[in-house]
Amino acid sequence: MRESGIIKRHGDEHITAYRVMDIAMIIITIVTSSYLYVGSWDIYYVLATSVAVVSFGILAELLGVYNPSFVSSLRQTVAPILLSWLCSIGFVLVLAFGFKITDVFSRIALTVWFVATPITLTLYRLITTRVRSMTKADSYTQKTIIIGATPAGIALAKEIEMKREHGLRLVGIYDDRSEERLSHEMSAIRINGSINDALVMAKERNFRHVYVALPMEASSRIKQVINYFADSTARVYIVPDFFTYDLIQSRWRNVGNIPTLSIHDTPFYGMSTFIKRLEDIVVSTLILLMISPVLMVVSIGVKLSSPGPVIFKQDRYGIDGKKIKVWKFRSMRSMDNGEIVKQATKGDPRVTKFGAFIRRTSLDELPQFINVLQGRMSIVGPRPHAVSHNEEYRQIVDKYMMRHKVKPGITGWAQINGYRGETDTLDKMEKRVEYDLNYIRQWSLWLDLKIIFLTIFKGFISKTAY
Known part of the structure; x- marks a missing residue:
């Protein structure tokens, strides 16, 4: 065996x-x-x-x-x-x-x-x-070819040519298809020869590295090409076209000796989880200490503006889609928290005069720093939506629920890019989700600090927050 x-x-x-x-x-x-x-x-x-x-x-x-x-x-x-x-x-x-x-x-x-x-x-x-x-420098060990004029092959070719630190020098791209048979997107790519031409060159030691970038569905052809190059001393690599799956925080994981690749994952594992939580505790504690007088003033304003509780607790989805209670200063006369939650619109009669002010300036969201200390939310992350809105948009916005791979945040990448407040069109929600998923893909401590800094200047006040 x-x-x-x-x-x-x-x-x-x-x-x-x-x-x-x-x-x-x-x-x-x-x-x-x-x-x-x-x-x-x-x-x-x-x-x-x-x-x-x-x-x-x-x-x-x-x-x-x-x-x-x-x-x-x-x-x-x-x-x-x-x-x-x-x-x-x-x-x-x-x-x-x-x-x-x-x-x-x-x-x-x-x-x-x-x-x-x-x-x-x-x-x-x-x-x-x-x-x-x-x-x-000028060594046989640098010379590289790519088998397959595919999107993955072209992306690899650009990476090799743009970044010399990889220590590779591209000799050419080889494919059995003629340039006329390539798709429109690939038609501008120069084909240096057939796979058989590449094999002849490999036997003559004209290059050391062979990257096979054929489509994943052509598994039998990939195996055949690998067997061809077994008759040479070239190092052969497979370029899996994983990017067709729109990876979100992908990472390798070995289960025993079997390698697996996650497609939709969270960026928070091990030390990154600790750092993110430490960031949330430190930042939220400092902010709560600084804004404690503001919290008191806003609480009095809410209480005097209309009858009802000062804090409104609404059901939202947290990390992994788990329901959480998100705190806000009450800004409306009614408190929707059921199967149907209507978004606030311009001139909404439910919103009090004081409520309109604190919504426009984001003062209504200040109690969420307590949610951060509780561990339900994070300083930076996708903004939480009402449960009813989640159930509505998960059916019509692609990958909508992927937002819940991380904790919801008080501010986020979408908010500092202008997608805050009312999402009265499907296009606005799609753009917000797009920014949220980009945040998850690219998360780093540096990105969080950048978002926090930019929020100070452009994330609090919005003309679309009613």
């Missing part, structure tokens, strides 16, 4: 090496500076080093420093490295001031450490990148 091989991720060894080197550089710089200016590396410096190493490792992971797609690109990793290190410095300083041990540290030693570390982290990456490029 033939045993199946184990699929390993390419580049894992390099990524591990970078992680180890980063830790080594952080330790080497602090040890060097402390011995130069203090004459020793005592327990306090060990503690500061430990905090810096742990915090840098976590933040660098989250900000993509060790992303396999970026790890060989100095240009793409410099900014995340600097941000990760600045935050690590912040943690060290908070620790020093919190325990009142600032006087045990040499200011000169710490300053040298703070400045020298990002320089060394960047410098050794520059050196290794240059060395690797020199060893691969």
Whole structure:
């Protein structure tokens, strides 16, 4: 019986090496500076080093420093490295001031450490990148061909030609179809020859890498092509056309030795879940402390504007479609929370005068920061809709329920791009969902911080919030 091989991720060894080197550089710089200016590396410096190493490792992971797609690109990793290190410095300083041990540290030693570390982290990456490029320059190991003038093949060709850090040089695209037989979208692509031509070249060692990008439904043809190139020393790769499935936070997962790929997934696993929750707790706590006088004033205004409770609790869908209670300052005389919930429109008689003001300025949503502390919501995420609206739109808007792969948010990518308030047309809801799904696909701590910052200037007041 033939045993199946184990699929390993390419580049894992390099990524591990970078992680180890980063830790080594952080330790080497602090040890060097402390011995130069203090004459020793005592327990306090060990503690500061430990905090810096742990915090840098976590933040660098989250900000993509060790992303396999970026790890060989100095240009793409410099900014995340600097941000990760600045935050690590912040943690060290908070620790020093919190325990009142600032006087045990040499200011000169710490300053040298703070400045020298990002320089060394960047410098050794520059050196290794240059060395690797020199060893691969004009080499047989770079030469690459693509089998199949398909969307996946064309996308791969563009990636190889645009980014030299991949260490590949495209020789050409080979396909048994003539240029006349290609689809309209592919008609502008130059075909360098047939698959048989490519096989002849492979036997003559004219290139090293062969990427088979044939359509997934042509499985027998793919197997046949792979068998052809088994009669050469070329390295053969399959380019699965997974992008036809409109991936949302896709990731590999091995079940034993069997690789699987998620199509619709959440961005929050492991450490990213912890970071997202920490972000929510810290930001919501700070905001609640700052806006406590505003909460009191608005509460009084709601109570005086019309009879009824100050807080309106409405059923919404949370993460994974679970029902949650979302809090808002009551802005209407009636409180719809049943199977039919009518959206507020311009001049809606249900809305009080004070209610119109707090809706237009988003003051009605301030109690949701309490929902964030409760863990029901997040600071940033797709805005929650009434349950009745979810049930309506899930039937007519493609992938609508994918919004619930993350917690609903107080602000979101759709809101800062102008899709806030009433969605009186199907097109508006479709655009809002499109932005929500893009947020889930691209989530990062950096994106959350960007949305929070932009919300301050363009996310609170809206002409469409009635």
